[in-house]
Amino acid sequence: MFNFTLQNEAGRVIVDLEGDLDIEATEIIEEELIVEIQKSSGHVELNFQQIDFVDSSGIGLLISIITSLKENDRNPTITNISEDVKMVFSLLQLDEILGKDVVLL
Amino acid sequence: MGQSITSKGKTTKEALEIALSLLGKQLTEVEVEIIENGEKGFLGIKSKPAIVKVEVKDSNSKNEDGIQSIEDFISTMVIDDDHLDNSLKKSPDSLNEDDLSGKAWVVDGRIFCKDAEDKYPLIKPSKGVRVYKNKQLITSTEIICEADVIEVELVNEDVAPIWEIKISDDKLQVFLAVKTGESISRTLKNKEPEPLVLIETLEARKPLYIEPNDVIHKLKELGIVHGIDYAAIYSSCASLEDGTFLIAKGTSPEKGKDGYIQLYNNIEVKKQLKEREDGSIDFRDFREFPSVNFGQIIGEVVPPKIGKAGMNVMGEMVEPLKVYPLKIKAGTGVLLVDGFKIVSTESGYPEVKMSGQLATVTVIPILIIYQDVTIETGNVNYLGAVEVRASVQDGMKVQAKSNILIEGNIYRAKVLSSKSIIANKNVIASQLTAGNGSLIKLELSNILLRLSDALNNMNAAITQLTQVSAFKVNSLKVTGLAPLVKILCDSKFKDIPLLVNEFIKKVREHEELESEWVEFADKLYREFANLHISTLKTEEDIANIANQAKELYLSVESENKEDVPFINADFVQNSEIYSNGDIFISGQGVYSSNLFSRKNVVIKGFVRGGEIYGEESVTINEVGYRTGSYVKIAVSKTGFIKIKNASENTTIQVGGQSQILFNKAKNIYARLDEQGILVVSKEE
Numbered sequence: 164m165f166n167f168t169l170q171n172e173a174g175r176v177i178v179d180l181e182g183d184l185d186i187e188a189t190e191i192i193e194e195e196l197i198v199e200i201q202k203s204s205g206h207v208e209l210n211f212q213q214i215d216f217v218d219s220s221g222i223g224l225l226i227s228i229i230t231s232l233k234e235n236d237r238n239p240t241i242t243n244i245s246e247d248v249k250m251v252f253s254l255l256q257l258d259e260i261l262g263k264d265v266v267l268l
Numbered sequence: 269m270g271q272s273i274t275s276k277g278k279t280t281k282e283a284l285e286i287a288l289s290l291l292g293k294q295l296t297e298v299e300v301e302i303i304e305n306g307e308k309g310f311l312g313i314k315s316k317p318a319i320v321k322v323e324v325k326d327s328n329s330k331n332e333d334g335i336q337s338i339e340d341f342i343s344t345m346v347i348d349d350d351h352l353d354n355s356l357k358k359s360p361d362s363l364n365e366d367d368l369s370g371k372a373w374v375v376d377g378r379i380f381c382k383d384a385e386d387k388y389p390l391i392k393p394s395k396g397v398r399v400y401k402n403k404q405l406i407t408s409t410e411i412i413c414e415a416d417v418i419e420v421e422l423v424n425e426d427v428a429p430i431w432e433i434k435i436s437d438d439k440l441q442v443f444l445a446v447k448t449g450e451s452i453s454r455t456l457k458n459k460e461p462e463p464l465v466l467i468e469t470l471e472a473r474k475p476l477y478i479e480p481n482d483v484i485h486k487l488k489e490l491g492i493v494h495g496i497d498y499a500a501i502y503s504s505c506a507s508l509e510d511g512t513f514l515i516a517k518g519t520s521p522e523k524g525k526d527g528y529i530q531l532y533n534n535i536e537v538k539k540q541l542k543e544r545e546d547g548s549i550d551f552r553d554f555r556e557f558p559s560v561n562f563g564q565i566i567g568e569v570v571p572p573k574i575g576k577a578g579m580n581v582m583g584e585m586v587e588p589l590k591v592y593p594l595k596i597k598a599g600t601g602v603l604l605v606d607g608f609k610i611v612s613t614e615s616g617y618p619e620v621k622m623s624g625q626l627a628t629v630t631v632i633p634i635l636i637i638y639q640d641v642t643i644e645t646g647n648v649n650y651l652g653a654v655e656v657r658a659s660v661q662d663g664m665k666v667q668a669k670s671n672i673l674i675e676g677n678i679y680r681a682k683v684l685s686s687k688s689i690i691a692n693k694n695v696i697a698s699q700l701t702a703g704n705g706s707l708i709k710l711e712l713s714n715i716l717l718r719l720s721d722a723l724n725n726m727n728a729a730i731t732q733l734t735q736v737s738a739f740k741v742n743s744l745k746v747t748g749l750a751p752l753v754k755i756l757c758d759s760k761f762k763d764i765p766l767l768v769n770e771f772i773k774k775v776r777e778h779e780e781l782e783s784e785w786v787e788f789a790d791k792l793y794r795e796f797a798n799l800h801i802s803t804l805k806t807e808e809d810i811a812n813i814a815n816q817a818k819e820l821y822l823s824v825e826s827e828n829k830e831d832v833p834f835i836n837a838d839f840v841q842n843s844e845i846y847s848n849g850d851i852f853i854s855g856q857g858v859y860s861s862n863l864f865s866r867k868n869v870v871i872k873g874f875v876r877g878g879e880i881y882g883e884e885s886v887t888i889n890e891v892g893y894r895t896g897s898y899v900k901i902a903v904s905k906t907g908f909i910k911i912k913n914a915s916e917n918t919t920i921q922v923g924g925q926s927q928i929l930f931n932k933a934k935n936i937y938a939r940l941d942e943q944g945i946l947v948v949s950k951e952e
Contacts, residue, residue: 186743218743219752226755247738254733256759 165191169199175206181213184221192224200232207232212243217251229261241266272323280305280318282380287322289375289458299323371461372412378456379418379467388413389463396423396454396469409464422469425452429478431505433486434512439580442492442516444483444504449476478505487516493583494518521586524575527594529610529620529627531567556690557653557671560612560631567629569594569608592625601631617653617671619831623823632670640676641666659693669780686780688849691837695845703833703848703866708778712771712785713824716817719767723814726753726761727807749810750802757796768796788816832867839873851882857890860897875899883907891918902926908939914950922946 165188166181178200182188200207232239244252244266252258258266273290277283280302288295303319370384372391379399381389388411393399398421399406412418429449435442454469480502487496496516504513560566575588598604601614612618616631633652640658641648647665648654654668659676660683666672672685678698683689689702730752734741744752757765775781775789795802795813804810835847838855844862845851851865857873858880869882874890877897883904891899891914898919901909905923911933918929920938925946927938933950941947 183740185740186746216738216740218740218747219755220743220747221740222755223751226758245738247736250736251733251739254729254736255755257755259759260755 167191167196167199169203171203173205175208176200176203177208177210179210179213183216183218184214184225185216185218186220188221189224192228197228200228200237206238207240209239209241210243211241211245211248214248215245217248222251222255222257226257226260229265233262233265239265272321274303274319274321276317276319276382277380278317280320282378283318283320284322285375285378286373286380287320289373290461291322291324293322293324297325299325368461371463372459372465373461374456374459374465374467376456376458377420379412379420379465381412381414381416382461383414387463389465391418391465391467393467394469396452396471397421397456397467398423399467420456420467422454422456424454426476427451429476431478431483433483433490433492433515435490435492435581438586439582439584440518440520440578440586441514442487442496442581443512444501444515445512446478446504446507447510448508449478450474451476475508480505483515491583492516492581494579494581496581516581518580518586519578521578521588522576523589524591525573526592526625527572528570529567529594529596529629530570531618531620532565556673557617557688559616559634560618561615562613564612566602566610566612566618566631568610569596571608595626597626597628599628599630601633602629619670621823622826623819626819635668641681653687660698685833687831688833689835689837689847691835693838695837695840695843697842699844699846700835700837701846702835704846707848708774708781709785709824712774712781713821715767715771715774716821719764719771720814720817720821722761722764722767723810723817726756726764727810727814729756729760730807730810748802749804749806750799753796753802753804753810754799757799765796768792772797784820788820791816875901885909887911889913891915900926905940905944908937911936920946920948 164182165184168179168181170177170179178196229239229241241261252266271291273287275283275287275290277286284295284300287300288298291298299322301321301323303321304316305318368382370382370387370389372379372381372389374380379391381391383389390409390411391399391406392409393406399410400419400421401410401412401416403417403419427449430447432445433442434445451474453472453474455472457468457470459465459468483501483505484496484498494516495518497514500513500515504511504515507513572591572593574591577588578586580586596604596610598610599619601612601616603611603613605611610629612631614631614633616633619630619632621628621630634655635648635650635652636655636657637645637648638657639645641656641660641664643661643663647667648656649665649667651669653670653672654666655673655675656666657675660666660674660678660681662680665682665684666674667682667684669686671687671689672683673690673692674683675692677693678691678695678700680697682699682701683691684701684704686704687702689700691700730749733739733752734744772789772793775785791813795804795809832849833847834850834852835845836852836854837845838853839857840853840861840863841859842861845864847865847867849865850867851863851869853863853869853871853873855873858871858875858878860877862878863869863880863882865882867882867884869880869886869888871880871886871888874892875888876892877899879900879902880886880888881902884907886901886903886907887910888901889912891901891911899917900919900921901911902921903909903923907922909920909922911918911920912935914929914933914936916929916931920927920929920936922938922940923944923946925940927946927948929936929950931952933952936948936950938946938948
């Protein structure tokens with residue numbers, strides 16, 4: 164299952180993600196998360212602390228979210244990535260696609 | 269009587285040893301007189317030295333009793349009582365006394381010294397010996413005196429041999445890796461009396477051998493039972509040098525033979541150029557291409573022959589290398605009968621294309637034209653082969669995807685073949701081009717080789733990824749591989765979309781390519797150019813595409829190796845001849861023409877005027893001279909030129925370097941030497 168909570172702070176919004184970032188999560192992300200982020204403003208931090216599993220669909224969606232946030236100057240970052248998920252990120256060389264300032268591996 | 273010496277020691281034995289060592293003689297070579305038996309004092313105090321007088325015997329009166337030990341000798345000696353009172357200090361031989369004063373020496377494993385009033389003898393131990401002075405270990409130069417108790421401890425070393433058994437990965441060989449051992453035993457080196465004596469040792473080294481039974485036992489323990497070479501075990505155990513020795517060898521399996529096509533006589537397209545052993549060229553005068561009629565058996569498929577099994581050192585069977593049957597694909601004009609007979613259903617030129625173990629046999633149809641090609645017949649452009657049984661006239665063009673044979677003259681015309689051309693009469697003021705179709709395939713095959721490697725690497729990356737626990741593999745069953753391939757193509761494998769697009773673009777630009785190229789380009793377009801509609805499900809799908817790419821690449825590779833295009837013409841004048849393979853001029857020769865070959869040029873007759881270039885070699889019988897004519901014979905920097913007879917003014921060029929012959933010459937051979945300098949050997 165996938166869940167998220169939004170915390171608005173001064174000049175930034177922290178999105179705590181929870182569960183699996185996979186094909187089943189795409190619906191919630193596309194229909195709810197993206198809408199909520201669009202309503203907010205400022206720098207976007209995606210907190211990955213509670214993401215344990217990912218799949219290629221989830222990552223594909225993540226790439227398109229980050230790309231559009233960058234285009235809108237929202238300075239997205241992904242934080243607190245667990246070691247296992249980090250391994251997936253680095254095998255896919257996501258830092259190269261997303262930008263080294265977005266995801267620190 | 270000879271030389272004599274009187275010496276002194278703590279005991280009679282010692283005194284005698286000293287005397288012998290000073291004289292450098294054996295006991296048997298001297299007469300000994302004991303002047304005084306020593307007296308042992310308490311802790312070296314009040315001790316009286318023993319004194320002996322030793323005289324060298326005449327060489328002919330050697331003691332025939334043989335060598336006695338000093339101890340035995342002394343015990344048999346009768347001591348002359350008269351000398352008993354002689355005091356230690358007043359030795360009869362005062363000169364000798366002075367010589368030894370303040371010096372130390374080493375004899376028979378013991379250290380001696382003689383005190384002096386004005387100096388102390390010094391000793392210095394070295395490697396391999398521990399010297400104790402009054403129970404104290406000496407580490408550097410030390411003074412000693414007669415009263416000191418000097419003890420010597422010799423260091424003996426044993427370095428045991430080390431061995432290890434190594435079994436090859438295929439378990440067909442067992443090696444014994446040996447590091448030899450040795451035992452070093454040391455004795456004190458005798459030293460002449462000197463004020464400072466370095467206490468040195470003599471080393472006796474004895475090799476320590478490996479016990480062969482230990483090795484044999486270990487082999488048993490490891491389960492090695494087959495092919496053991498006991499003689500080799502014994503000899504390697506006794507080796508005096510380090511090394512790795514083969515001590516057991518399994519029986520290698522015998523290689524079988526893959527299936528192949530046996531073509532029937534005269535059908536095989538033989539390679540044109542064959543060099544004889546003496547270096548001259550076997551010139552096969554080809555007047556026609558091998559062809560078949562309908563119903564004729566082209567050849568048959570020979571099944572693979574399985575090899576013989578071997579046995580590894582563990583006594584296990586080793587299967588012979590797998591042999592593969594030849595898969596045959598009957599192309600157009602070919603029928604497979606009884607599963608192994610290849611029968612033509614049309615008349616034409618048979619063609620066998622190998623890619624791996626797949627052979628595609630086709631019979632290429634021939635368009636036969638019996639009258640001259642003129643304005644009336646029109647230009648000829650045919651997808652198969654063309655045979656013109658007459659001449660090609662002024663301004664006409666004959667073009668074919670396969671071989672072209674012209675029986676008559678070619679006059680002011682163009683002949684273009686993607687394969688080879690035979691022109692059996694004169695070629696005058698014309699253009700002949702052979703093998704132009706293979707260039708694009710070469711380019712495409714290079715792309716495919718890179719693509720195939722990249723796809724295999726991508727597969728490896730996917731496999732690695734699916735092993736990470738945080739990656740949900742199950743989703744791939746739902747979505748297919750496309751989303752993942754897309755991510756990989758954006759990051760690690762950016763070259764894949766580039767290669768795919770380049771390939772598709774090139775194939776679409778060249779309509780003349782065979783259907784297999786077009787089909788593969790379409791497949792790549794479907795699966796990679798547009799990942800939304802990609803049907804890639806598993807890694808196997810990607811591997812299949814990589815294999816297909818590799819096979820297409822290999823088909824071009826083998827085609828280039830086996831089916832080299834050529835031009836065979838009889839007589840050439842004022843023409844341009846271009847061949848992607850060889851060029852042969854079998855008749856009278858070449859007048860004022862340009863010949864360009866990617867491989868070899870052979871001209872049986874003469875060359876008068878023009879330029880001849882062969883990338884690998886040019887061989888000409890005669891380069892003739894005609895006033896005002898210019899002749900250049902050239903090869904690449906790795907090629908060579910051979911001319912039997914050349915007139916003056918012939919230009920010879922290898923790589924970028926050229927030379928003009930000033931005089932007539934025979935048997936010219938030109939090439940670059942190892943330093944890259946043009947060397948022309950010739951007889952003038």
